[in-house]
Amino acid sequence: MSNGEKITTNNGVLNVPNNPVIPFIEGDGIGPDIWAAAQKVLDAAVEKAYNGEKKIEWKEILVGEKAYNNTGEWLPEESLDAIREYLIAIKGPLTTPIGGGIRSLNVALRQKLDLYTCLRPVRHFTNVPSPVKRPEEVDMVIFRENTEDIYAGIEFKEGTDDVKKVVDFLINEMGSNNIRFPETSGIGIKPVSKEGTERIVRSAINYALQEGRKSVTLVHKGNIMKFTEGAFKNWGYELAEREFGDKVFTWAQYDEIVEREGKEAANNAQDEAEKAGKIIIKDSIADIFLQQILTRPKDHDVVATMNLNGDYISDALAAQVGGIGIAPGANINYDTGHAIFEATHGTAPKYAGLNKVNPSSVILSGELLLRHLGWTEAAELILSAMDKTIESKVVTYDFARLMDGAKEVKTSEFGEELIKNM
Numbered sequence: 001m002s003n004g005e006k007i008t009t010n011n012g013v014l015n016v017p018n019n020p021v022i023p024f025i026e027g028d029g030i031g032p033d034i035w036a037a038a039q040k041v042l043d044a045a046v047e048k049a050y051n052g053e054k055k056i057e058w059k060e061i062l063v064g065e066k067a068y069n070n071t072g073e074w075l076p077e078e079s080l081d082a083i084r085e086y087l088i089a090i091k092g093p094l095t096t097p098i099g100g101g102i103r104s105l106n107v108a109l110r111q112k113l114d115l116y117t118c119l120r121p122v123r124h125f126t127n128v129p130s131p132v133k134r135p136e137e138v139d140m141v142i143f144r145e146n147t148e149d150i151y152a153g154i155e156f157k158e159g160t161d162d163v164k165k166v167v168d169f170l171i172n173e174m175g176s177n178n179i180r181f182p183e184t185s186g187i188g189i190k191p192v193s194k195e196g197t198e199r200i201v202r203s204a205i206n207y208a209l210q211e212g213r214k215s216v217t218l219v220h221k222g223n224i225m226k227f228t229e230g231a232f233k234n235w236g237y238e239l240a241e242r243e244f245g246d247k248v249f250t251w252a253q254y255d256e257i258v259e260r261e262g263k264e265a266a267n268n269a270q271d272e273a274e275k276a277g278k279i280i281i282k283d284s285i286a287d288i289f290l291q292q293i294l295t296r297p298k299d300h301d302v303v304a305t306m307n308l309n310g311d312y313i314s315d316a317l318a319a320q321v322g323g324i325g326i327a328p329g330a331n332i333n334y335d336t337g338h339a340i341f342e343a344t345h346g347t348a349p350k351y352a353g354l355n356k357v358n359p360s361s362v363i364l365s366g367e368l369l370l371r372h373l374g375w376t377e378a379a380e381l382i383l384s385a386m387d388k389t390i391e392s393k394v395v396t397y398d399f400a401r402l403m404d405g406a407k408e409v410k411t412s413e414f415g416e417e418l419i420k421n422m
């Protein structure tokens with residue numbers, strides 16, 4: 001039994017003891033390899049930063065294959081209760097069990113704990129190999145809505161009685177006559193709510209204000225999905241103007257000025273707003289957004305979007321700064337204080353148990369966790385060790401295959417190298 005203390009929250013402020021209990025889920029596939037390396041690196045950073053005054057008391061909780069093998073359940077209630085109780089956790093990737101009621105354990109964790117923000121900062125570490133010319137221009141923070149959209153799992157399989165009922169309802173009661181092949185269609189439903197939109201956009205704008213960022217881009221496909229993705233954009237603009245007033249300038253306001261006074265006046269108003277340090281709230285349709293992040297990444301800063309767009313954008317942007325071997329993240333409910341930190345990538349089954357893959361994503365997720373606790377000194381140690389290690393070209397296979405003169409090391413050796421470089 002661990003002898004640490006609980007992290008608590010009071011009016012949105014975390015109380016972090018010097019020996020907080022932090023639950024961890026080792027994860028499936030490459031999870032055990034990367035977690036073993038990460039735990040050592042996080043412990044070393046804390047030890048070094050605070051001379052032993054602070055220490056994380058890790059508490060293993062079971063989810064996924066390890067849980068199933070030990071308890072017969074993929075997502076034991078006991079594990080969820082531990083996260084509810086201890087507030088902040090970290091996890092490795094989880095495989096989605098084939099068959100059974102759960103679509104994705106990762107999605108289930110986010111939904112059951114209502115971790116509505118998936119926060120994924122994407123920036124370049126010097127010397128990390130990248131397929132683009134100027135990866136250093138990528139510095140974006142994705143706020144992906146984590147509980148709604150097509151991830152709600154409301155889907156009906158082709159050929160079932162259920163889908164027949166849904167199709168019949170759509171055609172005969174709702175007058176839909178655009179289901180091209182009604183006899184052989186599966187149907188998926190995409191809920192996007194006003195509350196869900198407002199809480200993610202609010203979180204993104206609060207973050208932009210706190211971190212001195214320049215803009216928040218609402219990414220959507222509202223030209224096609226008017227009442228879901230289009231509504232996301234409209235609700236986002238309305239919330240920004242209503243709750244953030246003169247701290248922001250929105251493209252909806254820009255359009256109103258164009259209509260009233262012409263384009264030059266609107267451009268002037270935006271220039272003035274930028275000079276005054278206001279956050280520019282703009283939007284971009286998802287397809288052109290994916291081009292723009294490649295061609296002119298400096299145009300985008302904080303990004304707020306729905307679940308599926310956010311999933312695609314996360315991996316696409318990660319590729320620009322070295323791949324998902326170095327893409328950290330966190331799932332957060334800013335109202336309750338619950339958070340689970342996790343890498344952007346999955347279980348990469350072909351590399352499981354080989355001690356081969358890059359542990360940086362989960363290590364940097366731990367770095368975000370330390371920062372979230374206010375343990376900035378330990379977080380900084382990890383960042384500087386990461387810079388130093390990559391600069392010395394001691395890297396795992398994913399970077400080694402793209403770098404000239406690199407020394408390829410194993411997952412565990414990369415972790416040890418980071419510790420040496422602290």
Ligand SMILES: NC(=O)C1=CN([C@@H]2O[C@H](COP(=O)(O)OP(=O)(O)OC[C@H]3O[C@@H](n4cnc5c(N)ncnc54)[C@H](OP(=O)(O)O)[C@@H]3O)[C@@H](O)[C@H]2O)C=CC1
Nearest residue numbers: 092093094095096106324325344345346347348357358398
């Ligand atoms: N949050 C989570 O837990 C997530 C879970 N998943 C689940 O993971 C499983 C596998 O999904 P898959 O689509 O293969 O995606 P993965 O992210 O697991 O792997 C895809 C590829 O990404 C590269 N990669 C992933 N992790 C690393 C790493 N740490 N270091 C270096 N390279 C890495 C590898 O590329 P290469 O082959 O080029 O070397 C790998 O083959 C599925 O069950 C999926 O549902 C998926 C995403 C997130």
Ligand SMILES: O=C(O)CCC(=O)C(=O)O
Nearest residue numbers: 096104105106107311344
């Ligand atoms: O849970 C999964 O299997 C996929 C989740 C995912 O791709 C993500 O969160 O980025």
Ligand SMILES: [Mg+2]
Nearest residue numbers: 311314315344
């Ligand atoms: Mg993904």
